[in-house]
Amino acid sequence: xxxxxxxxxxxxxxxxxxxxxxxxxxxxxxxxxxxxxxxxxxxxxxxxxxxxxxxxxxxxxxxxxxxxxxxxxxxxxxxxxxxxxxxxxxxxxxxxxxxxxxxxxxxxxxxxxxxxxxxxxxxxxxxxxxxxxxxxxxxxxxxxxxxxxxxxxxxxxxxxxxxxxxxxxxxxxxxxxxxxxxxxxxxxxxxxxxxxxxxxxxxxxxxxxxx
Numbered sequence: 227x228x229x230x231x232x233x234x235x236x237x238x239x240x241x242x243x244x245x246x247x248x249x250x251x252x253x254x255x256x257x258x259x260x261x262x263x264x265x266x267x268x269x270x271x272x273x274x275x276x277x278x279x280x281x282x283x284x285x286x287x288x289x290x291x292x293x294x295x296x297x298x299x300x301x302x303x304x305x306x307x308x309x310x311x312x313x314x315x316x317x318x319x320x321x322x323x324x325x326x327x328x329x330x331x332x333x334x335x336x337x338x339x340x341x342x343x344x345x346x347x348x349x350x351x352x353x354x355x356x357x358x359x360x361x362x363x364x365x366x367x368x369x370x371x372x373x374x375x376x377x378x379x380x381x382x383x384x385x386x387x388x389x390x391x392x393x394x395x396x397x398x399x400x401x402x403x404x405x406x407x408x409x410x411x412x413x414x415x416x417x418x419x420x421x422x423x424x425x426x427x428x429x430x431x432x433x434x435x436x437x
Contacts, residue, residue, distance in 0.1 A: 259285055261345070263386050263422035267354060270428050275361075277321070277426065278354035279384060283345045290396075291351060292387035292419060293323040294341035294407055302401060305341060308355045310384075312364050314436045319379035321357065321426070324387025325415045329367055338366035339415050341399070341407035344391065361432035371435040379434075382426040389418040 267278030283289055295309035310321040328337050345351050363370040389410075397409045 260420065261285060261289055261388055261422060263384070263424045265384060265424045265426055266352070268426050268428045270359070270430070272359075274359055275357040275428065275430060276354060277357060277384065278352070279386070279424070280350055280352040281345065281386060281388070281422065282350045283347050285390070286347055288344055288346045288391035289388050290342040290344055290391060290408070290410060291323075292325055292340040292342050292389070292415060293351075293353075294343060295323060296341070301403070303404075305404060305407060307353055308357065309364065310355065310357060311366070312361050312432070312434060313370050314379070314434050317379075317436060318381040318383050319361065319430055319432055319434065320383045320385055321361075322385040322387075324385055324421060325412070325419050326366060327416075329369055332367050332369075334367075337412050337416065339409070339412045340387070341409055342396075342415075344396075344408060359431055361430055361434060363434055372433050373435045374433070376431045376433060377436070378429055378431050380429045382428055382430050384424050384426050386422045387415075387419045388422060389415060389420065392418070 262282045262284055264280045264282070265277070266280050267276060269276045281291060294305050294307070295311065296303040296305045297309065298304075310323055311326055313320055313322070323340065325337065325339050328334055343351060360376045363372045394414055395411065399407045399409050401407075
C-alpha cells in the first residue's frame with residue numbers, strides 16, 4: 227500500500243509545535259531543579275543562636291555548597307563551620323554562607339571565596355552552627371557597620387550558596403593543623419553560584435546597622 231507523501235514543511239511545523247516556547251515565541255529552557263534548604267533547628271540561648279540546617283540535593287547531578295568560611299589569622303586562613311557573613315538587607319538580618327559580590331566602590335585583586343563541600347545527587351548535608359549573640363558584623367568587605375546599641379531583628383534569613391558540578395577543576399587545599407578543604411576558582415564561583423534562602427523563625431539581637 228502506498229503511503230501518502232507528507233509535505234516537508236508540515237514535518238517542520240510538527241517538530242516546532244513540540245518545542246516549549248515562551249510567549250514571545252523564543253525557545254524556553256527547561257529549568258534545572260535546585261537543592262532544597264531547610265532550617266531544622268533554631269534555638270536562641272542567652273549568648274548564642276543554635277541553628278541547624280539541611281540541604282537536600284534533589285537535582286540529577288552533584289553540587290558544591292559554598293559553606294566553609296574562614297578567618298584571617300597569624301597562622302593563615304582558619305576555617306570554622308560556625309562562621310556566617312552578617313548583613314542587613316531591607317530590614318532582614320541575613321546570615322550567609324556564600325561568595326558575596328564585591329561592592330562597586332571597592333577594588334580587590336581576588337574576592338574572598340569560601341571553600342566548598344561536595345554533595346552528590348540524592349544526598350543531604352546537615353550541620354548545626356553556633357552564632358554568638360548579639361550578632362556582630364562579619365563581612366569580607368567594608369560597608370557593614372557596627373552600632374553600639376543592641377537592635378533586635380524580628381526578620382532573620384539564612385542564605386546558602388551552591389553551584390553545579392560541571393566537571394571543572396576543583397583543588398584540594400591542605401594546610402597545617404587544618405582539615406583538607408575543596409576550592410573552586412573565584413571566577414567560576416562568581417559566575418555560577420546561586421543562593422538558597424530560608425526564613426529563620428527567631429528574633430535576634432545584633433550590633434548591626436540597618437542601611
